[in-house]
Amino acid sequence: MITTRTATQADLPALLEFEQGIVAFERPFDPTLKPDPISYYDIGELIDVDWAEVIVAVDGDLIIGSGYAKERTSEHFVEPETYCFLGFMFVSPDYRGRGVNGLVTDALFDWAKERGLTEVRLRVYDDNAGALRAYEKKGFRKHMVEMRRSL
Numbered sequence: 756m757i758t759t760r761t762a763t764q765a766d767l768p769a770l771l772e773f774e775q776g777i778v779a780f781e782r783p784f785d786p787t788l789k790p791d792p793i794s795y796y797d798i799g800e801l802i803d804v805d806w807a808e809v810i811v812a813v814d815g816d817l818i819i820g821s822g823y824a825k826e827r828t829s830e831h832f833v834e835p836e837t838y839c840f841l842g843f844m845f846v847s848p849d850y851r852g853r854g855v856n857g858l859v860t861d862a863l864f865d866w867a868k869e870r871g872l873t874e875v876r877l878r879v880y881d882d883n884a885g886a887l888r889a890y891e892k893k894g895f896r897k898h899m900v901e902m903r904r905s906l
Contacts, residue, residue, distance in 0.1 A: 757819065757855060759862040762802050762809035769818040770798045770809070773845040784880035787903075796843055801825070808866040809843070812855045820846040820855040824863040826870060839867035841877040844886075860893050 762770065774796060782788055801807045801823050812820030823843040829836055841863055846855045867875060879886045881900065 757812055757814050757850075757853070757858060759810050759812050759858050762798075762811045762821070764799060764802055766811055766818055767799055767802070770811070770821055770843075773818075773821050773847075774798065774843070777843070777845050781880065781883075784882055796823070798823075798843070801843075808863065810859050810862045810866075812846070812850075812859050814850070819850045820859050822856075822859040822863055824866050824875075826867075826872060827876075835873050837872060838874040838876055839863070839870075839872040841875060844877075856889050857893065 774794060775792075778788070778791070778793055778795065798809065802809050807823055807825045809823045810821065811818045821843055822841060822845070825840045825842070826837055827840045829838055841860070844856060844859065846859075864875065875895075876898075877890065877895065879890060881887075
């Protein structure tokens with residue numbers, strides 16, 4: 756049975772592997788990523804701070820998925836003043852397509868609601884059709900597109 760729980764420092768080795776899995780998966784979407792090794796997150800800090808929550812999905816004792824939620828401050832001209840930002844979404848390849856991302860997302864939504872946050876945001880590559888579909892199933896909609904150009 757697959758369940759979710761709050762991550763602990765003991766989970767860090769598996770989570771660091773997941774981070775590299777995310778980097779490897781995203782590398783084809785972003786040619787501006789620096790050469791390996793790179794790191795996106797300070798996962799250990801995110802586990803310890805009170806303004807973030809790291810969730811793991813587990814099948815028994817095996818960690819099979821992850822995600823984090825952070826409380827962030829909006830731009831001064833936007834409401835609400837604070838919002839929940841999701842990141843570090845990863846599911847082990849053998850467990851993809853089994854609703855694990857949805858379980859992690861629901862746990863992160865619960866954390867955000869407990870904190871009184873009323874909006875959730877995330878970033879996803881526009882060419883990542885699978886991720887876009889998964890997030891749209893959870894009610895996300897595109898809001899703004901960031902565009903880039905080399906000079």
